[in-house]
Amino acid sequence: MIKFHLDQKTGIPYYRQIIDQIRFGIASGKLAVGEQLPTVRALAVELKVNLNTIAKAYKELEIQNILETQQGTGTFINSTENKMFESERHQKLQSIIRDFTTVSLSYGFTIDELINELKNQKKWKPTSM
Amino acid sequence: MIKFHLDQKTGIPYYRQIIDQIRFGIASGKLAVGEQLPTVRALAVELKVNLNTIAKAYKELEIQNILETQQGTGTFINSTENKMFESERHQKLQSIIRDFTTVSLSYGFTIDELINELKNQKKWKPTSM
DNA sequence: ATGTTTGTACTATAAGACTATTACAATAGT
DNA sequence: ACTATTGTAATAGTCTTATAGTACAAACAT
Numbered sequence: 001m002i003k004f005h006l007d008q009k010t011g012i013p014y015y016r017q018i019i020d021q022i023r024f025g026i027a028s029g030k031l032a033v034g035e036q037l038p039t040v041r042a043l044a045v046e047l048k049v050n051l052n053t054i055a056k057a058y059k060e061l062e063i064q065n066i067l068e069t070q071q072g073t074g075t076f077i078n079s080t081e082n083k084m085f086e087s088e089r090h091q092k093l094q095s096i097i098r099d100f101t102t103v104s105l106s107y108g109f110t111i112d113e114l115i116n117e118l119k120n121q122k123k124w125k126p127t128s129m
Numbered sequence: 130m131i132k133f134h135l136d137q138k139t140g141i142p143y144y145r146q147i148i149d150q151i152r153f154g155i156a157s158g159k160l161a162v163g164e165q166l167p168t169v170r171a172l173a174v175e176l177k178v179n180l181n182t183i184a185k186a187y188k189e190l191e192i193q194n195i196l197e198t199q200q201g202t203g204t205f206i207n208s209t210e211n212k213m214f215e216s217e218r219h220q221k222l223q224s225i226i227r228d229f230t231t232v233s234l235s236y237g238f239t240i241d242e243l244i245n246e247l248k249n250q251k252k253w254k255p256t257s258m
Numbered sequence: 259a260t261g262t263t264t265g266t267a268c269t270a271t272a273a274g275a276c277t278a279t280t281a282c283a284a285t286a287g288t
Numbered sequence: 289a290c291t292a293t294t295g296t297a298a299t300a301g302t303c304t305t306a307t308a309g310t311a312c313a314a315a316c317a318t
Contacts, residue, residue: 262317268311270309271309272305273306276303278299279299281298283296283297285294288290
């Protein structure tokens with residue numbers, strides 16, 4: 001089971017930190033399809049936040065078809081619709097890239113600089129995860 | 130002179146849209162070093178917002194040494210300190226890249242995918258500018 | 259000197275974001 | 289059936305952000 005943790009100092013809202021950790025857990029294979037997540041209450045106690053904060057995170061991921069929740073049963077990594085269609089996956093990638101390039105160009109960075117820097121990041125591991 | 134415009138629908142705050150347009154204007158050469166920007170009042174009237182909204186944008190850019198303001202005179206593209214030191218420039222680039230990769234990886238995109246997609250964006254022009 | 263033009267400071271308001279409190283509803287085990 | 293466990297919904301409180309209204313202060317032009 002994945003180990004969650006929250007950091008007050010980052011300024012990133014709790015529910016979003018949880019979302020990120022679940023997303024990254026799936027992407028990195030630490031969370032398996034069909035696996036049950038902690039109950040909202042259990043995780044709320046463990047992380048010392050309100051159960052609604054957990055529920056909010058789970059809810060957002062459910063809307064994105066990443067989680068499956070059953071009232072009375074629990075919350076699970078979605079087994080049926082977990083994979084995005086290739087088209088929407090590509091759309092998402094493009095939207096991320098567009099935001100990224102907009103910011104970068106406004107700072108005067110060229111796309112070549114971005115590409116070069118990315119190549120140096122290949123072995124990188126997220127700091128807050 | 131650069132033409133400003135605000136879009137309510139984007140959800141991006143007015144003052145930030147102004148910041149972005151100035152930043153991008155400089156990066157793209159549409160704003161020359163030493164050039165005077167519209168006065169806070171003039172731009173406020175033109176964009177139909179409060180003059181403090183403009184002042185806030187100018188202020189943030191002044192803090193970043195991108196603009197130079199003189200009370201009673203006007204606001205100008207900073208001629209002396211406009212260029213970041215190479216070290217802080219690199220730091221900024223890395224922080225942008227780190228945020229970007231964190232998000233991307235959580236969606237299951239690989240860095241190679243990002244690089245490939247970036248290469249397709251080389252001729253791209255920002256939509257909202 | 260005085261008036262106009264410039265940016266600045268202070269205050270208030272509105273809206274939204276985030277989290278918590280509390281009560282409700284569905285499911286499963288017995 | 290009943291009880292415990294699960295997620296859900298409605299509400300409220302607190303904080304931050306974004307913008308506006310209004311008055312102030314510095315620089316320039318004449």
